[in-house]
Amino acid sequence: MHRVVVLALDGVYPFELGIPNRVFGSAGGHYEVITCSVDGRPVRSDSDFGIVVGHGPEVLRTADTVVIPPFDMSQATAPLSEPVARALDLIPPGARTVSICTGAFVLAAAGRLDGRPAATHWALADDFRRLFPAVELDADVLFVDDGDVLTSAGAASGMDVCLHVVRKDHGAELANRVARCCVVPPWRDGGQAQYIEHPVPDAPDAGTSATRQWALERLHLPLTMSDLAGHARMSGRTFARRFREEVGMSPGRWVIQQRVARARHLLESSELSVDQVASRVGFATAASLRQHLQAAIGVSPLAYRRTFRTAEPV
Structure with a gap:
């Protein structure tokens, strides 16, 4: 069984601390989730209560995946403490590491993100870049998968990255089942730009949400x-501006992203040929699907299918 060890640090956010157990614990016995602190003692949360954990840092040696939930900003921007550094040193070389929100500050302070792409909460991007200029921060995405290290944005992005790990390990069918169990979408479109505050249009029907739903169909x-x-009853210029404000990308890029996402689902869940998948999702040719899938995730349709198609029920 794949062991996920959650490292709770001082000032941890309780909601995000519970995400790994909620997601991986809903995956039908594929994962064992345990929680530890740097010294085995209770940790202070960012709320008005402390949290008792069941293990000390020694369990990090047994981890297949380590998750670092976020903790309060004053702690995140402080120099890496000796107990935390010692705990990180216990993580096995082959283990996967996942951070949520300010958890990326810990990995960066330990030098584990130097020269690598990473994500954190958009509101913390300036602080992160100032402290860790060697890290290739992308503040627009919900999470970054760089192989053995995955970093994510704030709060609900912890759900996104954990579901992504399940999808990566066991395919879309199980990830979708876990998402339904947690009553969350299995995949969220767009990036953090959707969640940065923007002025709200005065007219209740002035947004592009209905048109996005229309397009998805x-x-x-x-x-x-x-x-x-x-369909939105706007001029092209007004629609493009409103769309970017709400979604964080152009309409054309969004349509391509939706087609790629639909194609990935069909490659995982159906016996359709690559040509048939391309036709079903609106790409003119299989070559066009290959081009866009390669640009999005770096693999061909057949390679993706070999990796993610579940041969047996999970």
Whole structure:
């Protein structure tokens, strides 16, 4: 059984601390989740209560995956303490490490993100870049998967990255089942730009949400900017501006992203050929699907299917 060890640090956020157990614990016995602190003693949360953990740092030696939940900002921006550094040194070389929100500050302070892409909460991006200029921070994404190290943005992004790990380990079917159990979407579109505060349009029907839903039901059809703007009853320029404000990307890029996401699901869950998948999701040719999938995740459709297609029920 794959062991996930959650390292609770002083000032930990209780909600995010519980995410690994909630997600991996809902994966039908594929994971064992245990929680530790740097000294085995209770830790202070950022709320008005402390948290008793069941283990000391020695269990980090047994981890297949280590998750570092976020903790209060004053602690995150402080120099790495000796107890935390010692705890990190116990993580086996082959273990996967996952951080949520300010957890990335710990990995960066330990030098584990130097020269690597990483994510953290958008509101902390300036502090992170100032403290860790050697890290390639991307403050626009919900999480970054860099192989053995995954970093994510704030709060609900912890759900996103943990579900991604389940999907990566066991395929979309199990990840979707876990998401349904947790009553969350199995995959969220766009990036953190969706969650940065923007002025809210005065008219209740002025947004692009209804048009996005309309487009999702017609991905197999050609969808032009004129089609989208026309459905939203806006000029092309106004629609493009509103869309970017709400979603954080252009309409064209969003449509491609949705088609790639739909194609990934079909590659994982159906027997359709690559040509048929391309047609179902609105790419004109299989070559176009290959190009966009390669750009999005770095693999071909057949390679993706070999990796993520579940041969047996999970």
